[in-house]
Amino acid sequence: MPRSVNHVASRAKRKGILKLTRGYFGARRNVWTVAKNTWEKGLTYAFRDRRNKKRNFRALWIQRINAGARLEGLSYSRLMHGLKEAGIEINRKVLADLAMNNPEAFKAVVAQAKR
Numbered sequence: 001m002p003r004s005v006n007h008v009a010s011r012a013k014r015k016g017i018l019k020l021t022r023g024y025f026g027a028r029r030n031v032w033t034v035a036k037n038t039w040e041k042g043l044t045y046a047f048r049d050r051r052n053k054k055r056n057f058r059a060l061w062i063q064r065i066n067a068g069a070r071l072e073g074l075s076y077s078r079l080m081h082g083l084k085e086a087g088i089e090i091n092r093k094v095l096a097d098l099a100m101n102n103p104e105a106f107k108a109v110v111a112q113a114k115r
Contacts, residue, residue, distance in 0.1 A: 069110060
């Protein structure tokens with residue numbers, strides 16, 4: 001009995017992955033094996049960077065809070081310690097947003113932390 005190969009499915013699979021590699025440079029977009037390897041490597045980068053994104057944003061928030069705190073005469077660590085002592089539970093994302101977009105409210109929070 002002759003071998004049966006499902007060309008329709010395999011072609012559809014290749015076509016789908018080649019569609020995902022549109023916009024890549026050179027052979028990475030249209031040579032099947034190169035495109036497949038590039039696409040798979042891209043998935044690993046995406047997985048890794050979904051975690052790194054959280055790390056990067058936390059670092060950004062800390063820098064913004066520190067800049068705002070220094071304008072008020074405190075360091076970042078003293079501000080965070082003061083907030084903990086005052087019993088103010090406010091996350092870094094919100095604190096950074098206050099420091100950037102609402103300096104008056106941030107000053108009020110810092111005043112609470114100083115006491």
